[in-house]
Amino acid sequence: MKKHIIALLAISAIGLASCGTQKEAVADIPPPPPPINPALEWRKSSEFEYINKQTFNYAADMLQRKLGTIKQGPVVFIDVPFLLLDQNTMNRYYDQSENPRELRIREAQEVSRFDYNLDALNFLRLCQESGIEVFLMAPEQEVLPTIEDLAKKNIVVSPSMFDGTPEYGRIGRNVTMMEMTESGRIALILTTSLGEATSLTGMGRAINENMDELMRVYGDKLIVFPNPAFN
Numbered sequence: 001m002k003k004h005i006i007a008l009l010a011i012s013a014i015g016l017a018s019c020g021t022q023k024e025a026v027a028d029i030p031p032p033p034p035p036i037n038p039a040l041e042w043r044k045s046s047e048f049e050y051i052n053k054q055t056f057n058y059a060a061d062m063l064q065r066k067l068g069t070i071k072q073g074p075v076v077f078i079d080v081p082f083l084l085l086d087q088n089t090m091n092r093y094y095d096q097s098e099n100p101r102e103l104r105i106r107e108a109q110e111v112s113r114f115d116y117n118l119d120a121l122n123f124l125r126l127c128q129e130s131g132i133e134v135f136l137m138a139p140e141q142e143v144l145p146t147i148e149d150l151a152k153k154n155i156v157v158s159p160s161m162f163d164g165t166p167e168y169g170r171i172g173r174n175v176t177m178m179e180m181t182e183s184g185r186i187a188l189i190l191t192t193s194l195g196e197a198t199s200l201t202g203m204g205r206a207i208n209e210n211m212d213e214l215m216r217v218y219g220d221k222l223i224v225f226p227n228p229a230f231n
Helices: 002-028 038-043 046-066 080-084 087-096 105-112 118-129 140-152 175-182 195-201 208-221
Strands: 075-078 133-136 162-167 171-174 186-191 222-224
Touching (some): 038 087, 046 087, 075 118, 118 133, 133 175, 171 175, 175 186
Parallel strands (some): 075 133, 186 222
16 A cells, blocks of 8 residues: 555656646747738848839939929939838838837938938939939938938938928828929929828828829829838
């Protein structure tokens, strides 16, 4: 009988030790990685890079065609975080950001350390050589460091004035763009969001309902690049 009790105690001890080991093993398993955002992953692909490069080539070609057709000081508007800044550094910014939609240009500039998309930089140089004024689609207080850095590269750009606070990649009432639209000075708008252009004509977010009006106002002056972080 004593041997039987001793055997049971031994089995119980082994069982408890085994449970403890299992609990420790479970505790050592690292938490699962955060879910991958396929849109942001696509930003890092060669396909995305090719589309961006191809669209800048198209914009340069369109700019050459428009030279001489605008009598009074032609201007170009260009998006800053999604087009002008280097996209690899922007990808790092997204990797560090909990919510990419809450974009802060100053933080993105710090991450990029004034690295630019070379295609965008070449496009700005083309504008400079062609005597076309360039406006960044952001207020001065946010892009002043970029304006000063581009000046060191002999590229002169200006900020835009806004009515309220712009939501980059979504919507913003760009007062400077409104004035240039009314005076017929816009040669091109390079953006990733129709919302930042439709708000100028009172169309707001109802883009599909006002597509004909959008085409009437801008025609081929509006060039939209892919922006998987928002679109």
